[in-house]
Amino acid sequence: MRQQDIDPFFATLRAANPLPASELEYTNTFELLAAVLLSAQATDAGVNKATRRLFPVANTPQAMLDLGLERLEEYIKTIGLYRTKARNLMQTCRILVEQHGGQIPRTREALEALPGVGRKTANVVLNVAFGEETMAVDTHIFRVSNRTGLAPGKDPLAVETKLMKRVPKEYLADAHHWLILHGRYVCLARTPRCWECAVIQYCAYQPKTPPPGAARKAAP
Template sequence: MKTAAIEPFFATLQAANPQPNTELEYTSVFELLAAVLLSAQATDVGVNKATRRLYPVASTPQAILDLGLEGLEGFIKTIGLYRSKARHLMQTCRILVDQHGGVVPRTREALEALPGVGRKTANVVLNVAFGEPTMAVDTHIFRVGNRTGLAPGKTPLAVELQLLKRVPKAYLVDAHHWLILHGRYICQARKPRCWECAVSPYCDYKPKTPAPVPERRGG
């Protein structure tokens, strides 16, 4: 993607969705952290279904610890890899209580030291909870960055660094939300929906996919 196309690309996304946010449901920084930890290789819809049951019962690190591992597993067993995620979340809650007074830390180093929290999860928390201009590169952003030519890279970190360099400052805080939503609903993996894409004029992807032809029904 040419540099001149980047500003109108994001201006178009912003005009369509001026205040984007994560589709994960949460009411506190800890709930956000737990939801993102649970969302690895799972859908936001699936995580929300589980946390709607969990959070009314346990929504703090200490409350999760009080549930015990089996108790926590009972709430999240509908989520893929729930056993390992439950173990990581319990370990994270123990560290939060013992080392951080039950409060989610605001630094990347402290976040990435939590079990089950990698760079992507840390970036989501730093961005969504604390308003920092980070790029949490998931499969959607990785695909959009490469397919559009906005931020080509062979690894999520390479795409992240490219985005931080190429996205105009005015759009940095919200950019990762726009790109995730764009990848989830428009620039989809199997077949991008170019025919209804507002940023198609700025994108390097060729050939653009045409709208599907309605099936003809016999008379």
């Protein structure tokens, strides 16, 4: 993607969705952290289905510890890798209570020291909860960044680094939401819906996917 196309690319995404937000459901910072931790290799919809039952009974680190591992597993057993995630979440809650007074730390180092919290999860919490300009590169952002030519890279960190350099500052706070949603609903993994894409004119991807039935209509 040409440098001069990056600003109108994001301006178009912003015009279509001025106030983008995470599709994970939460009411406080701990719920956000827990939901993102649970969402690894799972869908937001699947996580929301489980946390709608879980959070009303345990939405603080201490309440989660009081719930106990076995009961936690029962609430989240529909989520992939739930046993590992349950252990990580309980260990994280213990650290939050014992080392942070039950509060969510505001530094990357402290967040990434929590079990089950990697760079992507830390970036989401720093951005969504604390308003920092971070780029949480998931599979959608990785695909969109490479496919469009916005920020090609061989791994998530390379893509994140390039995005932080190329995305204009005025869009940085919301950029990862726009890219995730674009990848989730338009720039799909197997068959991108190019015919519905609002930013197609800025995208370097070739060949563009034709609308369904276009090939049949063109045939004699």
